[in-house]
Amino acid sequence: SVAVTVTDTTPPALTLPANITAEATGPSGAAVPYTASATDAVDGARPVACTPASGSTFALGATTVTCSASDTHGNTSTGSFTVKVQDTTPPTVSASRSPGPNANGWNNTDVVVSFTCTDGGSGMAACSGPTTLTGDGAGQKVTGTATDKAGNSSFFDVFVSIDKTPPTITGSRTPAANAAGWNNSDVTVSFTCTDGGSGVNTCSGPTTLGEGASQSVTGAATDKAGNTASATVSSINVDKTAPMTTAAQTPGPNPNGWNKTTVSVTLVATDSLSGVAVTAHTSGPLIGHAA
Numbered sequence: 001s002v003a004v005t006v007t008d009t010t011p012p013a014l015t016l017p018a019n020i021t022a023e024a025t026g027p028s029g030a031a032v033p034y035t036a037s038a039t040d041a042v043d044g045a046r047p048v049a050c051t052p053a054s055g056s057t058f059a060l061g062a063t064t065v066t067c068s069a070s071d072t073h074g075n076t077s078t079g080s081f082t083v084k085v086q087d088t089t090p091p092t093v094s095a096s097r098s099p100g101p102n103a104n105g106w107n108n109t110d111v112v113v114s115f116t117c118t119d120g121g122s123g124m125a126a127c128s129g130p131t132t133l134t135g136d137g138a139g140q141k142v143t144g145t146a147t148d149k150a151g152n153s154s155f156f157d158v159f160v161s162i163d164k165t166p167p168t169i170t171g172s173r174t175p176a177a178n179a180a181g182w183n184n185s186d187v188t189v190s191f192t193c194t195d196g197g198s199g200v201n202t203c204s205g206p207t208t209l210g211e212g213a214s215q216s217v218t219g220a221a222t223d224k225a226g227n228t229a230s231a232t233v234s235s236i237n238v239d240k241t242a243p244m245t246t247a248a249q250t251p252g253p254n255p256n257g258w259n260k261t262t263v264s265v266t267l268v269a270t271d272s273l274s275g276v277a278v279t280a281h282t283s284g285p286l287i288g289h290a291a
Helices: none
Strands: 013-016 020-022 036-039 044-046 049-050 062-072 077-088 091-097 113-120 125-127 130-134 137-148 152-164 168-174 187-194 201-202 207-209 213-225 226-239 244-250 261-271
Touching: 013 077, 036 213, 044 113, 091 137, 091 152, 113 125, 113 137, 113 152, 168 213, 168 226, 187 201, 187 213, 187 226, 207 213
Parallel strands: 020 077
Antiparallel strands: 013 036, 036 044, 049 062, 062 077, 091 113, 113 130, 125 137, 137 152, 168 187, 187 207, 201 213, 213 226, 244 261
């Protein structure tokens, strides 16, 4: 007879994934699952041992995974593939400003612009610090930069408008006063407002004054940044009432309304506002003789 010895010298066949590239999910890298299998001609499916194991957290960069499988006769197959964890996602950067702008988009004080940076991959390497703006100007640009540890960068622009300078306001009156400082008709006080920064937001309208002495009107101007200024037009004197004149004669007339002697007529003028400037007699001589 002939003795036949059957031996198994063939190792299992490994099936491994192709090289894997994964995006980092945090500074420690990323958990990467994979599938590896082995089949043996004699034993059938065989377990595969890989290091690092499937689902492990792989650090940023390239890691070689080594796998092996053995059959029951001691034949072993080995193989490897590469897991590359990379961070190609730029970080995020946002900005805040203190104080915030008013409803017109302006500030009238210094403004501090701060930035907040986050990165879900390799983590932050650098983030712009706060910037304080102190000067007047519209649309002043501040750029914040965020850079992660993989070298990805993001930028964020903030535009700040500052106006610390109050507007100008001037007042005028119409009509002008006479040489004595008085008017005998209503006086209208008007205001003109200008602002070279944010622009005029509000300006007092005209005011009309009637009778009165030492009257004044104050106007106000506000610019779009909230700065204010005021101006006063004063010493406005208006007298629209004619003076009163009374006459007295000495001696008085007889019952028939006549005098037979020289008569003295005295005129008395009064004015409660501007006062009497001139008293004049225009109807004939003040002193005469009866016919």
